[in-house]
Amino acid sequence: MDFKRIVVKIGSSSLSSKNAKLNFTKIDNLTRQLVDLKNQGRDVILVSSGAIAAGMGELGFVKRPKSIPEQQACAAVGQGLLIGIYNKFFREYGEKCAQILLTSSDLENRSRYLNAFNTLTELLDYGVVPVINENDTVVTNEIKVGDNDTLSARVAGLVEADLLINLSDVEGLYNISPADNEKNLKLISLVEKINQDIEDMAGGRGSSVGTGGMQTKIEAAKIAVNSGIVMIIGPAEDKNSLLDLVKMAEKKEYNIGTTFLAEKDSLSKRKQWLNFNLPPSGKVFVDKGAADALIKRGKSLLPGGITGVEADFNSGELVLISDGEQTIGRGIVNYSSDEIEKIKGAHSEEIKNILGYFNKSEVIHRDNMVIGGDHNEY
Ligand SMILES: Nc1ncnc2c1ncn2[C@@H]1O[C@H](COP(=O)(O)OP(=O)(O)O)[C@@H](O)[C@H]1O
């Protein structure tokens, strides 16, 4: 069996009807297939959207409300409803499920991240299916993961899954957004490397309840493949699509949905956490020699190669590393922005003289650094 631990993400549009009421047939169908996968001896974890959509139906909204408190009120009403229905269907198929609500800060904080891992693996050991959603009622826009596509990819890394399946209201990734030109749509079956061409194909959401559209699914795919996880975007609609997608991926036939192959030299789990879960608090600028040492020789960043800093940050925070023209990586600093301003350009042996104390020779140790990859600004 190639895929022992599978994270399945399902979008709001695939769980609700056009009037934002939950669609029980779809939820029943999903639950049945998850239990079948479990009965094949696999661990399954569900990341389910749909709280806001379900709450909209309950509170009488036809369109997604604009204000955050209204969306949060919908999520609070809808999440209870949603987990109640999952519970009912899982029990009908002889299984148990558990609700886990996560925020971005749960995943940023190293000890909470590891704690979430412990809880999830304990649940899996007990044969319980974790049903995860973002804790929408307590997060504001600034601190939200924001979409369950990227949340599911971060969760897949967290639980050390080998397959992530993203079920949506489309067949997979098309060459262009379906909103642009319905006639010339071509399904992309296999993506071996996510390049700019692939990113350019993705457009925004297609339904009134979805978040992020194909763009956030491509973001999720980047996280997954760089964490050594295969990701498939596939249709939720067909009765057995989830089972068929797993079978297809194990046969390596790639004739349904879009499969993104895992990178061979994926990041270690600690580097996944650092790269995909920690937001940057500032920037350090390095000279050409340091940039080469980091990129070509995998060295740590010493104060001698640093030319400046941007923004205020403390030691232990994540910063972007820039060569002045572009961001070349990111890492956790051993010194604050004020301290780096004082020691930049100096030899490591001079740190004690300059600061009056010594912490580490490296400003960023290579074990706490990821070179390349995606670099959101802070
Ligand atoms: N290149 C593309 N291929 C497929 N779908 C695309 C593409 N670009 C944009 N989309 C839109 O993305 C939507 C799926 O994302 P979204 O609405 O967020 O759904 P979900 O609720 O499943 O997350 C599709 O309905 C489609 O309209």
Ligand SMILES: N[C@@H](CCC(=O)OP(=O)(O)O)C(=O)O
């Ligand atoms: N957490 C939100 C879902 C956010 C989201 O990403 O939605 P979707 O694009 O439908 O997967 C909710 O439960 O309504």
